[in-house]
Amino acid sequence: MTIADTTPVTTEDQEELARFRRERVMKIARWTLPSLVMILTVLAWHLYVAINEVPHYVLPGPGLVAQKMVEDWGILWPAMILTGRLTILALLFAVIGGVGLAVAFTQSKWAELSFFPYAVILQVTPVVAIAPLIQIYVDNAFVAALLCAWIVAFFPILSNTTIGLKSADHNLSDLFTIYGATRWQRLRYLAAPSALPFFLGGLKIAGGLALIGAVVAEFVIGRAGTGLGLASTLLEASYRFNFGRLYAALILISVMGVVIFALMSLISHLALFRWHESALKRES
Amino acid sequence: MNQTRPPIDQRAPLLRMSHVEKTFRGNVVALRDMNLAVNQGDFVSLLGPSGCGKSTALRLISGLMSPTSGRIEWTGGQSKDDLGVVFQEPTLMPWARVVDNVWLPFRLRGVPYTDVKDDVLEALRLVGLEKFQRAFPRELSGGMKMRVSIARALVTKPRLILMDEPFAALDEITRHKLNNDLLALREQIGCTIIFVTHSVFESVFLSDRIVVMAARPGRVIREVQVTAPYPRDEEFRTSADYAAHCREASEALHDAMGEAA
Ligand SMILES: Nc1ncnc2c1ncn2[C@@H]1O[C@H](COP(=O)(O)OP(=O)(O)O)[C@@H](O)[C@H]1O
Numbered sequence: 001m002t003i004a005d006t007t008p009v010t011t012e013d014q015e016e017l018a019r020f021r022r023e024r025v026m027k028i029a030r031w032t033l034p035s036l037v038m039i040l041t042v043l044a045w046h047l048y049v050a051i052n053e054v055p056h057y058v059l060p061g062p063g064l065v066a067q068k069m070v071e072d073w074g075i076l077w078p079a080m081i082l083t084g085r086l087t088i089l090a091l092l093f094a095v096i097g098g099v100g101l102a103v104a105f106t107q108s109k110w111a112e113l114s115f116f117p118y119a120v121i122l123q124v125t126p127v128v129a130i131a132p133l134i135q136i137y138v139d140n141a142f143v144a145a146l147l148c149a150w151i152v153a154f155f156p157i158l159s160n161t162t163i164g165l166k167s168a169d170h171n172l173s174d175l176f177t178i179y180g181a182t183r184w185q186r187l188r189y190l191a192a193p194s195a196l197p198f199f200l201g202g203l204k205i206a207g208g209l210a211l212i213g214a215v216v217a218e219f220v221i222g223r224a225g226t227g228l229g230l231a232s233t234l235l236e237a238s239y240r241f242n243f244g245r246l247y248a249a250l251i252l253i254s255v256m257g258v259v260i261f262a263l264m265s266l267i268s269h270l271a272l273f274r275w276h277e278s279a280l281k282r283e284s
Numbered sequence: 285m286n287q288t289r290p291p292i293d294q295r296a297p298l299l300r301m302s303h304v305e306k307t308f309r310g311n312v313v314a315l316r317d318m319n320l321a322v323n324q325g326d327f328v329s330l331l332g333p334s335g336c337g338k339s340t341a342l343r344l345i346s347g348l349m350s351p352t353s354g355r356i357e358w359t360g361g362q363s364k365d366d367l368g369v370v371f372q373e374p375t376l377m378p379w380a381r382v383v384d385n386v387w388l389p390f391r392l393r394g395v396p397y398t399d400v401k402d403d404v405l406e407a408l409r410l411v412g413l414e415k416f417q418r419a420f421p422r423e424l425s426g427g428m429k430m431r432v433s434i435a436r437a438l439v440t441k442p443r444l445i446l447m448d449e450p451f452a453a454l455d456e457i458t459r460h461k462l463n464n465d466l467l468a469l470r471e472q473i474g475c476t477i478i479f480v481t482h483s484v485f486e487s488v489f490l491s492d493r494i495v496v497m498a499a500r501p502g503r504v505i506r507e508v509q510v511t512a513p514y515p516r517d518e519e520f521r522t523s524a525d526y527a528a529h530c531r532e533a534s535e536a537l538h539d540a541m542g543e544a545a
């Protein structure tokens with residue numbers, strides 16, 4: 001025991017210490033608990049397959065999946081790159097198209113009245129139903145798949161950004177009028193920053209949808225035998241009862257989804273943490 | 285006190301509203317036959333219950349809307365482009381730092397920051413926030429945000445500042461402090477202020493003229509002059525003079541409510 005340890009500890013200090021300890025426990029639990037669940041699930045999966053001697057074409061064990069992941073890496077990795085490129089490009093064009101249209105809609109009432117219904121129609125028509133048509137009319141399979149993924153991803157960006165651009169504080173808007181702001185100044189200094197949190201919310205949704213769109217497009221279009229992404233690899237593996245590879249591909253698709261979500265959340269945090277309420281941390 | 289104001293009856297005219305009416309959707313009469321002359325250096329309060337057209341009057345003056353009938357004339361070379369405005373909410377851009385918020389009126393006129401840096405910092409100094417220039421609005425308290433809003437209104441040195449219940453949402457202690465500081469500010473920059481409030485005490489403490497209004501339809505009932513000299517401080521708040529003026533304004537307001545009922 002040191003001398004410092006023997007000095008009387010006030011209740012305030014104790015509370016502070018307790019709070020600090022609680023926080024540290026939470027921090028550790030945030031990582032350890034999900035990891036534990038993962039380990040137990042994999043273990044249960046393994047035991048179930050091993051004890052019941054489930055054939056590998058019904059449910060492959062985790063060992064087999066891991067083995068396939070390594071063995072087939074030469075196939076899976078390029079497939080993942082392809083699906084990744086498809087998703088990112090679709091998202092990029094969704095941002096360009098969604099934001100561009102949203103700006104056009106808010107600048108011109110006529111443009112909104114004329115075109116918004118079609119944006120909705122495009123959104124509500126299931127992409128699986130449109131994909132075969134796109135496949136017929138667009139020669140390049142990659143471009144066709146890109147178009148499918150884009151259709152799915154762009155609407156949340158369009159609708160969120162449109163709402164965001166209109167969400168500027170009324171008094172601030174009046175202030176801009178009083179100071180004689182031009183249209184451009186209003187868009188640049190008022191509407192755009194007001195829309196940012198809405199846009200980023202849309203981006204988070206669109207990121208996930210772009211991946212879903214890419215997977216659907218690959219299911220429908222990739223079957224034609226051109227470029228093999230993760231989803232077409234998965235589909236092909238299922239035809240061949242190669243369930244080890246199927247599960248490996250499935251896991252990689254999930255990983256991609258998680259990475260995209262984390263990336264969008266990071267972008268959102270970086271853009272908003274200084275000023276937006278949603279990024280405000282409070283002690284509970 | 286680097287500006288000397290002439291006595292209240294010898295000031296140059298600035299703004300005149302004559303027979304101004306504002307009707308919404310054909311039947312809601314927000315303002316009926318409003319006549320008001322504002323002179324340079326005046327601190328005029330519009331006092332009345334909610335719905336009596338105070339905000340409407342300010343919006344007409346600022347040119348955000350035009351009267352249904354009647355005229356608003358600017359005199360003495362003043363125009364409605366030379367205005368500062370403070371709303372009930374601080375109305376700051378949450379994404380912009382304090383300096384950028386105060387720079388806004390200049391920025392919208394195409395003036396780069398470097399050209400007006402001194403004015404911006406001076407405005408922040410006047411409201412006592414020079415240390416917070418790099419802060420974001422959410423880091424400030426309600427009173428401090430309101431100070432930023434005031435700094436933004438006066439940064440262009442407008443000759444007229446319109447304030448629409450700027451301190452109504454603040455606690456009383458903060459409100460008193462800001463009232464004191466607003467008067468001190470006015471002594472330094474010598475601007476004209478039209479101040480909307482529903483607080484008798486606030487209007488008496490601040491203004492040299494109180495325009496009492498009534499609702500349904502919104503109209504001016506009476507004008508009360510507060511003859512007490514400036515600078516006014518905490519001492520004035522406890523003086524007999526202050527109490528007497530409060531009673532006078534209260535009675536006028538009571539009459540206004542009575543007539544409306
Ligand atoms: N844009 C508007 N459209 C319709 N009615 C309005 C509008 N603005 C104000 N009014 C009406 O005009 C009256 C006066 O409103 P306002 O000037 O805001 O009063 P105050 O600021 O004194 O509370 C109210 O009855 C209000 O409902």
Ligand SMILES: [Mg+2]
Nearest residue numbers: 338339340448
């Ligand atoms: Mg009002």
